Amino acid sequence: xxxxxxxxxxxxxxxxEAGIGTxxxxxxxxxxxxxxxxxxxxxSLEVGQRAAxxxxxxxxxxxxxxxxxxxxxxxxxTVAGHFPGQEIVAIPDDPAIVEAxxxxxxxxxxxxxxxxxxxxxxxxxxxxxxxx
Amino acid sequence: MRVAVVGKGGSGKTTTSxxxxxxxxxxxxxxxxxDCDSNPNLGISLGxxxxxxERLVAMREALDEGGEEHxxxxxxxxxxxxxxxxxxxxxxxxxxxxxxxxx
Numbered sequence: 001x002x003x004x005x006x007x008x009x010x011x012x013x014x015x016x017e018a019g020i021g022t023x024x025x026x027x028x029x030x031x032x033x034x035x036x037x038x039x040x041x042x043x044s045l046e047v048g049q050r051a052a053x054x055x056x057x058x059x060x061x062x063x064x065x066x067x068x069x070x071x072x073x074x075x076x077x078t079v080a081g082h083f084p085g086q087e088i089v090a091i092p093d094d095p096a097i098v099e100a101x102x103x104x105x106x107x108x109x110x111x112x113x114x115x116x117x118x119x120x121x122x123x124x125x126x127x128x129x130x131x132x
Numbered sequence: 133m134r135v136a137v138v139g140k141g142g143s144g145k146t147t148t149s150x151x152x153x154x155x156x157x158x159x160x161x162x163x164x165x166x167d168c169d170s171n172p173n174l175g176i177s178l179g180x181x182x183x184x185x186e187r188l189v190a191m192r193e194a195l196d197e198g199g200e201e202h203x204x205x206x207x208x209x210x211x212x213x214x215x216x217x218x219x220x221x222x223x224x225x226x227x228x229x230x231x232x233x234x235x
Contacts, residue, residue, distance in 0.1 A: 018141030106179030124155035
C-alpha cells in the first residue's frame, strides 16, 4: 500500500514491522525517507545495516540512522562505525522515555522537554519540506 | 511525503514514529501514522490511550483472520480502520494483507 497509494497532500509515517521483511518487499523509490532506528547493540546494528543497505539499493530517498539510547561518545562512535558516511541522529538514553512506556502514555505528553523527546522533535523538523 | 521507520524490534521505532508524526502535524502537515506491526501499539506512543489502542489491535487481528472486510481504498481505510490521535494525527492499523506486496 505504501508504494501504490496516491497520498495526495498527506504525510505518511509508517512504523514498519520489526526487522526488514516489509522493507524487503517495498518497491523501489516508493518512500521519500527511511529512518533506520538502531541502538548500540550488535543485533540491532546488524539489522540496521541490512535495512540501510536495502534502502540504498532500492533508492528509498534520504536515509537517516536514528541512534537510540545513546549514553555517551563511545555509543555514538559504535553506531557511526557501522554506518560510515551516513547521516546519523543521536537520541540520548532517557529515563523519561522509559517512564512513558511504563505508564502507557505519549513521551511527547509526559515529558516534552526531555532530551530524547527534544532530539526526536529536531529530527522531525529536519524532515519538513523546504519551502519552494 | 512518505517516511518509513525500520529497525530491530525494541530499538525505538515506535517511539521515534510517534514523536516524529506529532511534531510534523504540529508544523501544519496532514499526517497519517501507519502501524504495520503485527502487535500494533503505535497508538500508545502517540497518546491515543490503552482502550483505543486495544480496539485497533483487535481490529488488526480480525483483519488478519479474515473476519473484517478489507478497505477498498485509502480514504476508506483511514475512515474505517483508523483512530484520531493528538495533534490531528490520524492513526491507521495496517493488516498483513495491506503490507507492501512483493515485487
